[in-house]
Amino acid sequence: MFENFSIPVESKATLVSMVCPHFNGHDNDAETAASLRELRELLRTLGVVAQSEHIQQRKKLEASTMIGKGKLEEIAEVARAEDSTFLVFDFELTASQVKNIKKITGFEAIDRCSVILEIFAKHAHTREAKIQIEISRLEYLLPRLTTFWTHFTRIRGGAYHKGGEGEQQLELDRRMVRKRIEHYREQMKEIVVSREQQRKRREKNVVTAAIVGYTNAGKSSLMNRLCKVHVVEEDKLFSTLDVTCRTLNPESRPPMVMIDTVGLLQNLPASLISGFKTTLDSAETADLLVIVCDISDHNHEKHLQVTIDFLKELGIGDKDRIIVFNKKDLLASPDENLNAIIMLRTHPHSFLISCHDPQDVKKLREFIINFFLNQQSHYDLFIPYEQGEAHAMVLSKTNVMSQVHHQNGIFYRIRVPDFIIQHLGVSRYILSQDDPRRSEF
Template structure:
């Protein structure tokens, strides 16, 4: 068995299948189901599948074997084939037995929403760590579904004896192979994460960071490009980027101010992907400021904000200082919504990443936020302490400097954790002394 056979047939047409049932989370109303299907279409677009018609059944109870009724599934399969679809994509998770049962009824390729998300992650991961974690997630998702693949093998029996047939024997071999691959990748991941942790600690000691976080396709990469004046991939797709990207926000400040663009959040994430998803978000753990980005033009912006806060809580960073940036105001055709949001979130920003004035104001706010967190120090450094002068000029923001006969007075602004690394404590002046050295006429 090659688990590549479980990959989706990209470029083919896929019909979307869902249901409305008041006992089914995220599909309890017509509105919830429609919103979920709209998001599924965007996921298919990102993956490269051609989305076809939607088929929805209203049900009072879920069918544990097939979710939808058998008759409805046959009807959907006939209509899907008529429109040229070769794949049925269900807008919720299916168990291995459900996939097998639905395939038997429809005689079509069957995948669920989780498979689509897993495939997107597999196609869009760029860093070694993300690729390994996502491969682990895909294999873990595949493992219980191997039976569905081998369901077409009949179990061979000899004279009624319980002797496993070809399919049964191959299935056990495949399970063992998948488990071995999972363990292999987990060992690789441990090594990569140790290296990344060292890099993270190094950044923490040398820079201050702001992390762009929020629901997928909220425009984080666009904000990154405008704020940092760089060229990070930006597409109108869900999960256009998966790996955290680091860029300098303000090269003139000391220490450097770093902006981090993180993977977008999404609701109903597959359980097998949750750990991998958190791993790619761990860069947000080191951030001094969370810039929560929300697409104000999306009708579901409130749900997106709620999902974002839930993920931050799971990461145990919801108490970090944060600001909310409502992006894509240029796509908002409802001025009333804008006024309501600014009243409900008075300290937030309403911006378009394409508006230069908006980006200037947001950038200044973030820079000033970091500067306001820095400590002030008054120093007097003798001329002969040459190395100390170099450390000050290379690591601190100099507010004022005055040359004297014996040395130089500095008034600097710098984060305390960096100042403590510079070995300058012996040059600190008391407030009364600082006034004298700052004014050369009083010396």
């Protein structure tokens, strides 16, 4: 009853956008064309063939249809000629606009937000991701419910604005959708509490680096190479929606863990922004941010800025970070290579790599490992033999540089992050700087 237009797989779509600075921030055809390229990739992820593109220059919006009626009729002719199934608009549409566009063109009209929601729904696997996407979908659907009862009211003869049967059912549906949203939000609260408890336990035992960046920048591919494991990697937008954790260096104490996060996107619909922030909360607690940017994309500078701005919104813009300019193997011209070098010089602590070059991956991996090692402090401890649990903690949770057996216990020289030592329960065994027993080392 509540489903909006479902996007058929292997269907064809005609794309529509406009240049209207006061509406969508596209100041010129180039920016609009770049956004349409991204929309094509989104549709490809759904298995939809994107066909012709139509861009209208507008100084002000047409309230009923966004773009002019004449332009819509022209687009409809092309769409029929190329056998399109529906029209896709690269901006958000209201329920009445969808209805009016269909009346003029004869085609179903869907917007960018619908496309993204469809991708999210198909790619979410964990309970948390599925619930968050369902909340976003229902919030998007709620103000559009009128569309689904227009036809009902007409054929039943209900007085739509006089308390007719259609209007009564519409209000019932709205209440039901609001109730479902509230139900899912309560479930999300429980998940957030549980995840926070897990995070606090994890913080006591590991250090983390979160991989963040624009969608399809190669984050999952990079994680696969760095951690020498397999995480799903596809040449599609939003192939990763669920947070994935993998160990970077199993020999290190504490373990160094990489976290792969959902990709970002410019011009995100409001109903999806909260969902993105929820999935990116692992970046908030990470010890290091690894920002991945596709240097071969013509809009790489804008994509990088979208990522940086989003991190600032999360309140972690000043967290330790490195920038990885990925896909250098796809740079095709001297100008592109020169631009890549300029980007390296512009951004401190940045790397130009290809995930397919083992040497590039090795250098980056060594840098990240050394970053964590440099965050560690040295401690000298003396632990009596009978303190078995303390010995176990030191041996399993710290990097033991050396150990010397004594008549009454063992001297340890260890390297470990300061915040970890506080959770190990061995602080009372730390030797002060003037302790004469330090000479044992």
